[in-house]
Structures are given as structure tokens and as C-alpha cells.
Amino acid sequence: EIVMTQSPATLSVSPGERxxxxxxASQSVSSNLAWYQQKPGQAPRLLIYGASTRATRIPAxxxxxxxxxxxxxxxxxxxxxxxxxxxxxxxxxWPYTFGQGTKLEIK
Amino acid sequence: xxxxxxxxxxLVKPGGSLRLSCEASGFTFSTYAMSWVRQxxxxxxxxxxxxxxxxxxxxxxxxxxxRFTISRDNSKNTLYLxxxxxxxxxxxxxYCARGLGFGGYYDSWGQGTLVTVSS
Numbered sequence: 001e002i003v004m005t006q007s008p009a010t011l012s013v014s015p016g017e018r019x020x021x022x023x024x025a026s027q028s029v030s031s032n033l034a035w036y037q038q039k040p041g042q043a044p045r046l047l048i049y050g051a052s053t054r055a056t057r058i059p060a061x062x063x064x065x066x067x068x069x070x071x072x073x074x075x076x077x078x079x080x081x082x083x084x085x086x087x088x089x090x091x092x093x094w095p096y097t098f099g100q101g102t103k104l105e106i107k
Numbered sequence: 108x109x110x111x112x113x114x115x116x117x118l119v120k121p122g123g124s125l126r127l128s129c130e131a132s133g134f135t136f137s138t139y140a141m142s143w144v145r146q147x148x149x150x151x152x153x154x155x156x157x158x159x160x161x162x163x164x165x166x167x168x169x170x171x172x173x174r175f176t177i178s179r180d181n182s183k184n185t186l187y188l189x190x191x192x193x194x195x196x197x198x199x200x201x202y203c204a205r206g207l208g209f210g211g212y213y214d215s216w217g218q219g220t221l222v223t224v225s226s
Contacts, residue, residue, distance in 0.1 A: 034213075044202075055214060089154075091208065096142075096211060097154065
């Protein structure tokens with residue numbers, strides 16, 4: 001099973017600033033990597049797939065990069081609605097696994 | 108509009124069984140792989156089972172193998188998860204999710220149904 005590790009566990013950023021979230025895979029997943037946003041009481045929402053392709057209706061301030069074992073989600077200018085928990089997920093082979101999440105909080 | 112509506116959650120005793128359902132609408136159900144993903148409230152996400160669009164291929168996490176069975180009825184646009192021999196550690200919110208990219212990533216999710224395993 002591929003283990004996904006996210007860092008940091010909590011990130012405090014001011015609105016309007018840039019946020020950079022990291023995700024590592026225990027072995028190469030190529031570009032089979034997705035990012036999700038989850039707000040309290042809601043299901044996850046797909047942001048990025050293929051490591052760098054934004055999902056439908058996702059604002060351009062969200063961008064993903066990386067391949068192999070190291071990945072990054074960048075939010076270029078934080079809006080109030082962006083404060084949430086973010087998960088990465090690989091889908092190279094079953095079982096697909098998620099990282100433990102990064103909580104993005106208002107500084 | 109894509110909609111996924113789970114049902115069947117509730118309180119069950121350890122060792123008991125439960126069947127979850129997920130009714131889909133707004134898309135051609137049979138052409139999409141589907142999965143069940145669970146989450147202990149406030150914690151991480153776990154893909155526990157997946158099924159191909161035809162139902163011919165199924166996948167399970169180790170935590171579900173031998174106890175859970177995923178299935179689908181494409182004539183009813185419904186996904187199922189039969190859960191047997193339930194344990195306290197199965198207590199979670201269970202989401203059904205529509206898979207893209209050969210079922211690998213999930214673009215639509217239901218609202219979730221809570222399963223509580225407790226005596």
C-alpha cells in the first residue's frame with residue numbers, strides 16, 4: 001500500500017497571502033494524484049487531478065504541481081472560503097489512499 | 108445535475124450487519140466506476156471499496172476484505188455496500204463517490220451516511 005504524507009498538519013496564513021501545501025508518496029505514483037478540499041460537515045470537493053489539472057469550476061488561484069513522489073498544492077491569494085482541510089490522494093493502483101490532511105486556518 | 112444520495116446507516120452492535128445504498132441521478136450511472144470512502148468524523152479519508160461501471164471488477168481495502176461486499180444495480184442506478192462482522196473501528200461516515208480516470212479520483216460525492224458500531 002502506498003502511504004501518502006502531508007505537511008504541515010496545520011498551516012496559518014492571512015487572507016490574500018499564498019499558501020503552499022505539500023504531499024509525499026512512499027513510492028512513485030507518476031501523476032496519479034488528486035487534491036480535495038473539505039469544509040466542516042461537507043463531503044470532499046475535487047480540486048485537482050492528474051497532479052496539475054484543475055477540476056471543473058475550480059478557480060485559477062488553485063494550482064497543483066509535482067510528479068513521482070513529491071507534490072504541491074498552491075493557493076495563490078487566499079480567500080475567506082479557502083480556509084478548510086485539504087487532502088491529497090493517489091490513484092496509481094488499488095488501494096487508493098489519502099494523506100492525513102492539512103488544515104488551512106486563518107492567521 | 109449529478110446527485111448521489113446514501114442511505115442505510117445507523118447504529119449496529121459489534122458483529123452485526125448493515126447494507127448501505129447510494130442512489131445516483133443526473134448521469135449515465137453504468138458508465139462510471141463508483142467507490143465507497145469512509146471517514147471517522149474529524150479524521151482522514153479511507154477508500155474502502157470500488158467497483159467498475161459494469162460491476163465486473165471490484166476492489167477492497169484490507170480493512171474491508173472478507174467482510175464487506177460492494178455491488179451495483181445499473182437498472183436501478185444504485186450502488187450498495189454490504190457490511191458484515193462489523194467492528195467498533197468501522198464507525199465512520201460512509202460516502203459514495205463517482206470515479207473518473209478509470210475510477211481513480213472522485214468528482215462527485217454523496218452527503219454521507221453515519222454508521223455507528225457500538226454495544
